[in-house]
Amino acid sequence: MTITFEWRGMVRNEEINRLHAEGFDHALVDADWTDVLSRLSLGWVTARDGHGLVGFVNVIWDGQLHAFIEDTLVAYRARRQGIGKRLIAVATEQSREAGCDWLHVDFDEHLKSFYLEACGFRPTNAGLIQLR
Numbered sequence: 776m777t778i779t780f781e782w783r784g785m786v787r788n789e790e791i792n793r794l795h796a797e798g799f800d801h802a803l804v805d806a807d808w809t810d811v812l813s814r815l816s817l818g819w820v821t822a823r824d825g826h827g828l829v830g831f832v833n834v835i836w837d838g839q840l841h842a843f844i845e846d847t848l849v850a851y852r853a854r855r856q857g858i859g860k861r862l863i864a865v866a867t868e869q870s871r872e873a874g875c876d877w878l879h880v881d882f883d884e885h886l887k888s889f890y891l892e893a894c895g896f897r898p899t900n901a902g903l904i905q906l907r
């Protein structure tokens with residue numbers, strides 16, 4: 776089935792909420808993604824097949840040179856077909872096009888091969904404080 780990738784494409788809240796709940800294994804919530812994306816994101820990438828949204832990634836930024844990957848998501852039914860890798864490739868191209876010099880991501884250990892080997896990120900030192 777053909778997959779269509781789009782930068783800043785139209786997306787409905789319920790589609791992302793469904794993908795997010797499935798991808799991060801939590802109950803369905805009613806987050807207002809379209810509001811948040813339009814106010815705070817450099818952009819986002821959608822992947823659609825004939826049945827709907829199968830992939831999504833959000834690209835947030837500092838308004839200048841640094842862009843950050845958040846919430847890379849591919850539906851269970853569409854995984855391991857290269858969709859995640861392509862989502863990141865589009866996010867990379869578009870972040871560069873927007874004038875950013877750096878694209879950041881952090882991830883759990885088991886996704887090292889996805890981000891470092893498949894998507895081309897290089898390892899770096901990073902830090903994190905859990906606030907809640």
Ligand SMILES: CC(C)(COP(=O)(O)OP(=O)(O)OC[C@H]1O[C@@H](n2cnc3c(N)ncnc32)[C@H](O)[C@@H]1OP(=O)(O)O)[C@@H](O)C(=O)NCCC(=O)NCCS
Nearest residue numbers: 798847848849854855856857858859860882885888889893
């Ligand atoms: C992580 C995720 C986005 C990957 O999407 P995907 O479309 O299945 O990934 P791709 O098909 O592009 O994978 C490309 C390569 O990355 C690696 N890879 C992908 N998913 C992997 C996983 N879960 N564990 C280890 N390596 C993985 C593999 O080398 C894969 O190539 P292969 O299938 O030929 O072995 C998807 O599994 C997902 O939505 N997970 C749940 C949400 C999540 O954890 N997101 C990341 C937040 S940081």
